[in-house]
Amino acid sequence: MNVGLMTLLVFGAVVVLLFLGLPLVFALGGISVAGIFLLWGKEAIPIVYYNTIDKPKDSILITIPLFIFMAYMLERAGIVENLYTTIQYWSGRLKGSLAMGTVVISTILAAMVGLSSAAIITMGVTVLPAMLKRGYDRNLAMGSIAAGSTLGILIPPSALGTLYAMAAGVSIGRMFLAGFVPGLLIAGIFIFYIGIRCYLNPSLGPPLPPEERVSQKKKLISLSSVILPSLLVIGVLGSIFTGMASVTESAAFGAFGSIIMVALNRRLSWKNLKEVSYNTLLLTLMIVWVLIAASCFRALYIIVGATDLIHSAFLAVPGGKWGAVIATQIILLILGCFLDEFGILIITMPIFIPVMKAFGVDLLWFGILFIINMEMAELTPPIGMNLFYMKAVVGDEVPMEQIWRAIMPFVGLLLLGLIIVMIFPQIATYLPNRLIK
8 A cells, every 4th residue: 555545544534533532542552553454464563562562651740740749749748838938928019919929839730740730730829819819910821830831841950841852852950941031032032021011001910019019128037038948959860961970770769759848838747648649550550651652653653664754754854954953933823723742752753853853953952842832732722631621610600711811922922932942953962961961
């Protein structure tokens, strides 16, 4: 059968199954097993086994559940409440200060947890009612929380960054460093946007009334809530960047440190530990099963020649290197409307990375472009997960359409950030090239 027709049938079947509501892992795995069986018979089924048996044994994968555990434990530590109080004390006079502070807190949380899901629910429950109580525009409040939480997959430590580094064959430490400046850039864009909007229209985010402002002494005391989180971040990331510990060892340190922080905040209980462990298991298994299913699918499209066909198609895209990079970003943007970021990574990177290597593209830079694109995927309808998390927080009083409208300006800001990092690759590559050779 013609390679082009086979490629169309394989990928088309996956798309149809996904639109029918079949989970990604079953769509990929099912098409892979069925395709191999129909093309080569039952004797070829061991191909599936040999392509998957070693995946869960990769030692680097242990960092994923450790960082996930750390994220969920810190969610229980009450850090958001403490940070929110500190931000409120120090920025109360500014218009839109609570919305801007929300982005600052999200940036700090991103440097601790590496997941957006662990931040958005806690932020929504804690910060959203406080902003609405003080007269903030609901759309601005929801948008700042949902968009700020996406920083968790860009600013290190990042579970998605870890998986990309494994797929691209680049250093995880360098990948983490590459995410710092772009993460701060996007956070700054969010803050600037909120500040300008509230300056032009103070009713969107009024400053705190004088009676709620505190003395300089109380402001200084509130800074104590930042000490422990800062030490944890320095311990985890510093040990990676200085070479004192491997990524796995640093992840283990972070997981243990998160337990200590929960204990110090007097929130450590058997119930919390049990729920965190269970949630960690669920998310980890989801990632591992997607890895296994995608490995089967990759084996199928390599065998039928789809890899060479797609590779040739990208090489023929007008514009050379830049044409190929822009084409991949458009494809990722479309896929982000329908799939989660882990599934997109596993499906696309085995195709995109060889193409980028052929064009001589820096894979660290390309990885940051991918992750920023996945930040947009978390916000774009109809499947953006942060939309559903926000819906769970606000309940039935806010229709999903209003959440979409609240999010759209921030999707545009993320696209602006993507374009800036695309035009100036040094934003992503300077730190890793300077600090890790």
